[in-house]
Amino acid sequence: MTISKLYLYTRFERFWHWMQGMLILLLIVTGFEVHGVYRLLGFETAFAVHNLCAWAWLVLYAFIVFWIVTTGEWKHYVPTFSKMFEVIRYYTSGIFRGEAHPVPKSERVKHNPLQRITYLGIVSLLVPFQMVTGFIYYYYNRWPQFGWNWTLSTVAVLHTIGAFAFLVYLIVHVYMITTGHTLGSHLKAMFTGYENIAGGD
Amino acid sequence: MQAAVDKAEDGGVALGRVKARQVSSKPVRWVTADHSAHPILQQEFKSPEEVTKACLSCHNEAAHQVHQTIHWTWKDPADGEGLMGKNGLTLNNFCISIHSNEPRCTSCHVGYGWKDASFDFSSEEKVDCLVCHERTGTYKKFPTKAGYPVKEATKFGKKTFVPPDYRLISASVGRPSRENCGVCHFFGGGGDAVKHGDLDSSLFNPSRDLDVHMNAEGSNFNCQRCHTTEAHFISGRTYKQPAFTERKSLIEDDLVKLISCESCHTEKPHRSGHKANDHTDKVACQTCHIPAFARVIPTKMQWDWSQAGRKKNGKPYKVKGESGKPSYDTKKGSFVWEKDVVPEYFWYNGRMDYLLLTDTIDATRVVKLNRVLGDKDDADSRITPFKVHRGKQPYDKGNSTMAVPHLFGKDQSAYWKSYDWNQAIAAGMQAAKLDYSGEYGFVETEYHYPITHMVAPAENSLQCVDCHAEQGRLATLSGFYMPGRDRQPLVDTIGWLAVAFALLGVAGHGLMRLVSGKKRE
Numbered sequence: 001m002t003i004s005k006l007y008l009y010t011r012f013e014r015f016w017h018w019m020q021g022m023l024i025l026l027l028i029v030t031g032f033e034v035h036g037v038y039r040l041l042g043f044e045t046a047f048a049v050h051n052l053c054a055w056a057w058l059v060l061y062a063f064i065v066f067w068i069v070t071t072g073e074w075k076h077y078v079p080t081f082s083k084m085f086e087v088i089r090y091y092t093s094g095i096f097r098g099e100a101h102p103v104p105k106s107e108r109v110k111h112n113p114l115q116r117i118t119y120l121g122i123v124s125l126l127v128p129f130q131m132v133t134g135f136i137y138y139y140y141n142r143w144p145q146f147g148w149n150w151t152l153s154t155v156a157v158l159h160t161i162g163a164f165a166f167l168v169y170l171i172v173h174v175y176m177i178t179t180g181h182t183l184g185s186h187l188k189a190m191f192t193g194y195e196n197i198a199g200g201d
Numbered sequence: 202m203q204a205a206v207d208k209a210e211d212g213g214v215a216l217g218r219v220k221a222r223q224v225s226s227k228p229v230r231w232v233t234a235d236h237s238a239h240p241i242l243q244q245e246f247k248s249p250e251e252v253t254k255a256c257l258s259c260h261n262e263a264a265h266q267v268h269q270t271i272h273w274t275w276k277d278p279a280d281g282e283g284l285m286g287k288n289g290l291t292l293n294n295f296c297i298s299i300h301s302n303e304p305r306c307t308s309c310h311v312g313y314g315w316k317d318a319s320f321d322f323s324s325e326e327k328v329d330c331l332v333c334h335e336r337t338g339t340y341k342k343f344p345t346k347a348g349y350p351v352k353e354a355t356k357f358g359k360k361t362f363v364p365p366d367y368r369l370i371s372a373s374v375g376r377p378s379r380e381n382c383g384v385c386h387f388f389g390g391g392g393d394a395v396k397h398g399d400l401d402s403s404l405f406n407p408s409r410d411l412d413v414h415m416n417a418e419g420s421n422f423n424c425q426r427c428h429t430t431e432a433h434f435i436s437g438r439t440y441k442q443p444a445f446t447e448r449k450s451l452i453e454d455d456l457v458k459l460i461s462c463e464s465c466h467t468e469k470p471h472r473s474g475h476k477a478n479d480h481t482d483k484v485a486c487q488t489c490h491i492p493a494f495a496r497v498i499p500t501k502m503q504w505d506w507s508q509a510g511r512k513k514n515g516k517p518y519k520v521k522g523e524s525g526k527p528s529y530d531t532k533k534g535s536f537v538w539e540k541d542v543v544p545e546y547f548w549y550n551g552r553m554d555y556l557l558l559t560d561t562i563d564a565t566r567v568v569k570l571n572r573v574l575g576d577k578d579d580a581d582s583r584i585t586p587f588k589v590h591r592g593k594q595p596y597d598k599g600n601s602t603m604a605v606p607h608l609f610g611k612d613q614s615a616y617w618k619s620y621d622w623n624q625a626i627a628a629g630m631q632a633a634k635l636d637y638s639g640e641y642g643f644v645e646t647e648y649h650y651p652i653t654h655m656v657a658p659a660e661n662s663l664q665c666v667d668c669h670a671e672q673g674r675l676a677t678l679s680g681f682y683m684p685g686r687d688r689q690p691l692v693d694t695i696g697w698l699a700v701a702f703a704l705l706g707v708a709g710h711g712l713m714r715l716v717s718g719k720k721r722e
Contacts, residue, residue, distance in 0.1 A: 036671055036685040043666035043685055047476065091710075096717035141479040153682035157689045164696030168703045175707035179714075 003181075008110055009193040013073075016064045017190055023057045024166060026050075031163050054134055061127065068123075076110045077120045084113040095179065105195055122169065130162040217470025224465045225420060230376075237372035246367035249313055249350060250326040255371065257325060264325035266433035272311045274322065275299070277440035285440035290557040290633070292603055294504060294570055294592030294646040295390040298558070301607040301632035304347040309385040316347035318632065331365075333381045336373040340365050341384075344391075345609070379405060379415070382424045390501065398500035398542060398588045399491065399654040411496055413658045427460055436460045438651070443551025448581075462486040485549070485583035487653050489663040493541045494588060494652050499524040503537035505593040507643035510620045517620075532608075532617045534593075544586030544652050546675055548575035553649070558635055561601045567645045568596075568603070577681050584678065586652040593645050595626055599638020603646075605629035 009017070026049060033039065033046035041049065068074050086102035091114075094102075103112040111119060136143075137155045180186035181196050189195040236242055241255045257264055267273050276286035284290045287306070292298045299306040300318070307315040312327045314320065321327065329348065331340050343351045343362050351362045387393060387402045394401035409416040414426070428437050437460065438444040445460045448468065462470075466486070471477040477489070494500070512518065512531055522528030526538040552574040562568045575582035595604040607628035608616045616625035622641055630637035668675045669685030676686070 034669075034684050035688065036669070039666070042664070043669050044664060047665065096713055098718070098721050141482065151682065153687065153689065156682055156684065156687075157692050160689070160692055160696065164692075164699055167696075168699050171700065171703040171707060175711065178711070 004197045006105065006107060006195050006197055007193055008105060008107065008195045009190060011193070012067060014190055014193055016060060016067070019060055020057070020064070023053045023060070024170060026053045027057070028163060028167055028170070035160060035163075051138065054131070054138070057127075058131060061131070064123075077116055077123070079117045079120055080113050082113065087112045087114050091179075105197055118169075126162060126165055126169070130159065130166065133159040133162060215470060215472040217467040220467050221465040221470070225414075225422070225426065232375070236374050242368065242371045244368070246371070249329065249331065249365075249367065252367050252371050253326045253328055253330055256330045256374075260330075263330065263433065264328045267311060267328050268322070268325075270434055271439060272433075272435070273328070275310065277442070279439055279442035284557055285555055290559055291440065291555040292558060292570060292605065294590060294594050294648045295396060295501075296608060297594060298605040298629070298633065300605050301629045302609040305345050305391075305609040307348050308342050308344045308346065309388075310348045313348050331367075331370055331374070332384065333377045334374040335370045335381070336375050336378060337370050338380055340370050377423070377425065379423050394495060394498040394500045396501070396590075397650055397654075398494040399650075399652045401495070401498045401500070403497035404654065407497075407655075409658055410661060411657075412655050414656055427464075429460065438551075440553065440555055445551070482580075483577075483583060485585040487586050487651075487656070488546065488584050490656050490659070491544070491586055491652050491654075492657060492661060492663050492667075493543055494586075494655055495540050495542050496655060497540075499526055499538040499540040500542065500588070501526075501536055501590065502539045502542065502588075503591045504534065505536075506534045506595060507593045509534035509616075510622075512620075531620070542588065543674065545589050546584050546678060547573040547587055547649070548577050548579070548582040548678070549573050549585035549587075549651065550575040550579055550581040550583075556603065558603055558605060558633060560603075562596060562603060562644065564596060564598070564601060564642065564644045567591075567647055570603070570646050570648045573649050573651075577678075584675065588650040588652055590648045590650065591645065592648065593643050595622060595641050596644045597626070597630070597638050598640040598642040600636060602635070603644075604637070604641055605633045605635065607632065 030041065030046040030050040030053070033041060034043065034050060040046065068077070083103050090099065090102050101112070103109060133155055137152075137159050140152055140155075143150065177186045178184075180189075185196050239259075241258055244251075244255070246252050246255075253264070269278065271278055271286065274286070275288035276283050277289070280286070280289070287299050296302065296306065303318075303320075304316045311329045311332060312320075312324075313329055314327060329342075332342065341350060341362055342348055343355060344357055350365045352364055354361055354363050356362075383400075383402065383405055386397075386400050387404060389396035389400070394403075403411060404415060407416050409419055414420055414422045420426075425435075428435050430436070436444065445464075448461055448463050463481070463486075468481045469478040470481070470486070480489075508529065510531060511529075517531030518529075519527050519531070520529040522536070522538060524538045524540065527536060528538075529535045554572040554574055556562070556568065556570050556572075573585075573587060575585075595606055596602065597604045604626045606616050606622065606625040607614055608625065611618060612628075613619050614621075614624045614628035616622065619625070623639070626641050627637050627639070663674070666685065667673055669683060671686055673686055675683065
């Protein structure tokens with residue numbers, strides 16, 4: 001079996017990936033403390049860290065979107081149904097039989113159809129949804145100025161739903177790291193930028 | 202310069218704090234009169250009324266002014282009907298009502314000789330100027346003499362009261378000090394700390410921890426620094442009217458009266474960007490900044506009159522409780538005292554509603570002798586701390602009204618003489634000109650006091666989590682969402698189920714990969 005080494009993830013891509021990972025983790029930990037699930041940092045610190053991360057993410061997000069648009073990376077996020085079924089079949093059965101991934105990574109195809117649709121959904125729906133509900137939540141005191149007459153619980157509940165979605169995504173995402181050519185290959189790739197591809201040529 | 206210091210301390214500008222320091226910086230006081238040099242005060246006064254006459258010879262409007270105030274009428278100036286107030290038809294759950302008990306209660310009246318309903322409220326010479334204006338600290342009224350000092354040395358309990366040296370005292374007069382106000386207001390209910398819990402003798406000389414405004418090393422405020430006065434009218438809470446009608450800061454309007462925290466501190470008192478600034482529309486400053494009341498001296502929290510009258514060997518007796526305060530007294534019943542009390546919290550718009558002696562009550566429920574008015578949806582309401590004093594006291598069973606007992610006096614109908622409730626209530630109701638059915642019972646009551654004094658330093662204020670927690674201080678307030686306290690249970694349940702499902706799913710998938718991988722080997 002030949003192993004080819006592909007440079008898939010540029011420096012900025014790796015940077016924003018890990019920054020975003022750290023921010024999501026911190027936001028989840030502090031968010032659920034503010035939600036009253038446990039006591040860890042103390043409510044005030046948790047609240048402060050949560051808001052700081054939110055602002056940081058907003059800035060980072062702007063850079064990410066700018067980068068994706070200007071570098072043409074957006075092409076990797078265009079949803080496709082071609083081979084979608086094969087990928088689903090791979091993860092539900094083929095993977096147990098040691099089959100090869102139906103969509104090998106290449107410079108032109110960094111993400112399989114499932115990844116494309118998931119990442120696109122996250123970056124264009126879940127992240128903005130969480131940012132918007134979060135900022136509305138934070139600026140609760142200004143609502144009357146804007147003539148808004150909502151109840152805080154509506155916004156808080158929406159934001160909580162988003163948080164659960166992130167948590168579920170995070171669990172699955174972290175697990176999926178281990179499904180590469182070796183247990184650590186995907187993880188390594190996100191540090192070095194180089195992915196080892198098995199079976200390709 | 203001061204602003205620079207604040208900035209350094211806070212790591213950001215707390216505009217409210219800076220403004221508060223500006224408006225409360227020590228006023229330059231100057232006077233143009235030395236009272237000891239006034240010939241009219243150089244006489245041997247035989248009665249306190251003679252002192253008042255001498256005062257009025259120059260301050261000829263003073264008595265008229267005092268006559269208009271609640272300090273004199275003991276009725277709410279905002280209540281045209283004259284029903285609200287100690288001398289009206291309101292009552293409390295301490296010694297209940299002054300009607301028929303005047304001599305004991307009126308020792309705190311700013312007048313002389315109010316011993317029964319016949320007191321002449323139009324008399325100028327009965328106004329007691331000294332109790333508020335003397336500065337020697339030696340002027341004392343005798344507790345049971347209807348507002349008079351003694352004429353000869355007299356013992357009351359363990360203390361001996363001596364006749365005042367009017368000449369010396371009248372020469373000392375000046376602007377009221379904390380002592381002048383405290384002599385009555387710190388001893389409400391007949392003893393130190395009994396009534397309020399946030400006003401007691403510990404405020405004569407408080408530490409910084411107890412009161413950040415009044416401690417001597419700090420700003421050393423006297424009472425009038427907040428309770429500003431105008432022609433003897435002293436701003437503060439009355440029965441029908443809030444202490445202040447508009448929450449305005451001095452920055453917005455130089456003419457607004459002091460009294461509210463916002464007057465000096467503005468509505469954004471914390472450093473800029475701090476979330477606490479966003480709370481001032483819904484939470485009173487006192488809620489976070491007075492974490493507990495009665496922090497030095499225990500205050501009375503419960504008073505059960507139904508236990509009164511028990512005797513030992515045929516004699517009245519007293520029992521001292523843990524705190525050194527009486528837990529039982531034959532004359533009054535049983536008490537509960539508490540120190541360092543966590544307040545109860547209510548939405549409060551500055552107004553209170555008082556039960557009148559003529560109002561019908563439901564004796565099967567706790568009777569609220571006053572009610573805190575306010576609502577979460579009312580823009581004027583803030584979550585505010587209260588002392589709730591709980592009592593059990595007599596009521597008229599036949600008429601379903603609260604009862605006025607005649608407690609104090611040497612006559613047989615006085616409860617503290619005969620220990621006969623029926624006689625005492627009959628006499629008390631008659632004095633208050635109220636009908637008594639002849640049948641009494643005891644009912645549980647509540648009385649609410651807003652907690653607004655004993656402001657702790659910022660570092661001792663409440664933490665976010667004190668309220669933002671499931672069982673936090675505001676657990677009893679409902680109808681609004683508070684992060685950390687409230688959740689939508691369905692959303693949380695589905696959310697955690699989804700998380701569990703995801704964990705199980707990846708664990709199962711991983712396990713199957715492990716097993717199938719081993720097989721392939």
